[in-house]
Amino acid sequence: xxxxxxxxxxxxxxxxxxxxxxxxxxxxxxxxxxxxxxxxxxxxxxxxxxxxxxxxxxxxxxxxxxxxxxxxxxxxxxxxxxxxxxxxxxxxxxxxxxxxxxxxxxxxxxxxxxxxxxxxxxxxxxxxxxxxxxxxxxxxxxxxxxxxxxxxxxxxxxxxxxxxxxxxxxxxxxxxxxxxxxxxxxxxxxxxxxxxxxxxxxxxxxxxxxxxxxxxxxxxxxxxxxxxxxxxxxxxxxxxxxxxxxxxxxxxxxxxxxxxxxxxxx
Ligand SMILES: Nc1ncnc2c1ncn2[C@@H]1O[C@H](COP(=O)(O)OP(=O)(O)OP(=O)(O)O)[C@@H](O)[C@H]1O
Ligand SMILES: Cc1ncsc1CCO
Ligand SMILES: [Mg+2]
Numbered sequence: 033x034x035x036x037x038x039x040x041x042x043x044x045x046x047x048x049x050x051x052x053x054x055x056x057x058x059x060x061x062x063x064x065x066x067x068x069x070x071x072x073x074x075x076x077x078x079x080x081x082x083x084x085x086x087x088x089x090x091x092x093x094x095x096x097x098x099x100x101x102x103x104x105x106x107x108x109x110x111x112x113x114x115x116x117x118x119x120x121x122x123x124x125x126x127x128x129x130x131x132x133x134x135x136x137x138x139x140x141x142x143x144x145x146x147x148x149x150x151x152x153x154x155x156x157x158x159x160x161x162x163x164x165x166x167x168x169x170x171x172x173x174x175x176x177x178x179x180x181x182x183x184x185x186x187x188x189x190x191x192x193x194x195x196x197x198x199x200x201x202x203x204x205x206x207x208x209x210x211x212x213x214x215x216x217x218x219x220x221x222x223x224x225x226x227x228x229x230x231x232x233x234x235x236x237x238x239x240x241x242x243x244x245x246x247x248x249x250x251x252x253x254x255x256x257x258x259x260x261x262x263x264x265x266x267x268x269x270x271x272x273x274x275x276x277x278x279x280x281x282x283x284x285x286x287x288x289x290x291x292x293x294x295x296x297x298x
Pocket of ligand 1: 225
């Protein structure tokens with residue numbers, strides 16, 4: 033485990049999340065809206081799925097964090113993304129980018145590169161998306177990863193160094209790095225990637241935790257640890273991805289900060 037981030041820090045961050053219930057503005061995709069909002073609610077944060085270009089900036093002035101996800105993007109949404117990200121950057125609140133399937137199309141690559149100019153506090157992606165971003169080459173078949181998170185640690189560190197963002201690579205083990213400090217979060221359930229948009233919901237939770245944590249690195253570790261711990265607990269009763277989904281929401285809601293002591297960080 034990294035000396036810079038301990039389980040005590042994670043427990044403290046979850047305490048803060050429960051106490052502060054931060055307002056998290058999510059500009060996220062159609063698939064993920066329901067799950068991301070419910071994951072934030074279960075984790076005691078307060079979601080607002082507000083994306084239109086006529087109100088995205090105004091909402092970002094009220095929020096404690098902004099989440100931008102390019103999963104089902106189109107030009108009017110992209111305008112809202114830029115407006116909200118730029119207000120977040122101006123106000124010094126964390127904003128988190130989820131570059132869904134960035135390697136798949138030119139439009140996704142161009143949009144992601146343009147959004148990166150607002151300097152996200154955190155980039156949360158799966159391993160194939162990190163490879164696509166770090167190498168500027170197409171990778172993956174679409175939204176699902178064909179790479180292993182722990183095999184792309186160096187690319188994640190290089191991306192963190194190039195962008196100044198904390199980079200989170202989700203997978204069987206989650207990799208969280210600011211290029212200097214790298215933390216691996218183990219745990220979860222192998223059926224978690226079969227819940228569509230759970231990664232997008234993880235990104236939203238990273239926004240919530242980053243809103244209350246002293247650093248985006250700690251916020252990102254705490255969010256991934258919450259999901260790993262809740263996923264593992266939920267997995268004990270679930271029969272498949274269908275029953276894992278509600279069980280995961282229940283486990284997150286029942287999660288006490290002290291439960292995070294069970295999480296393995298390395
Ligand atoms: N094999 C696994 N074992 C345990 N947990 C996993 C595994 N794979 C992914 N997870 C967890 O599932 C959640 C979603 O991560 P995933 O890598 O599937 O995101 P994603 O590919 O971006 O998903 P989506 O695009 O559907 O939103 C994360 O909390 C991650 O830690
Ligand atoms: C399946 C899917 N397609 C676009 S976004 C999304 C949700 C998972 O990323
Ligand atoms: Mg994803």
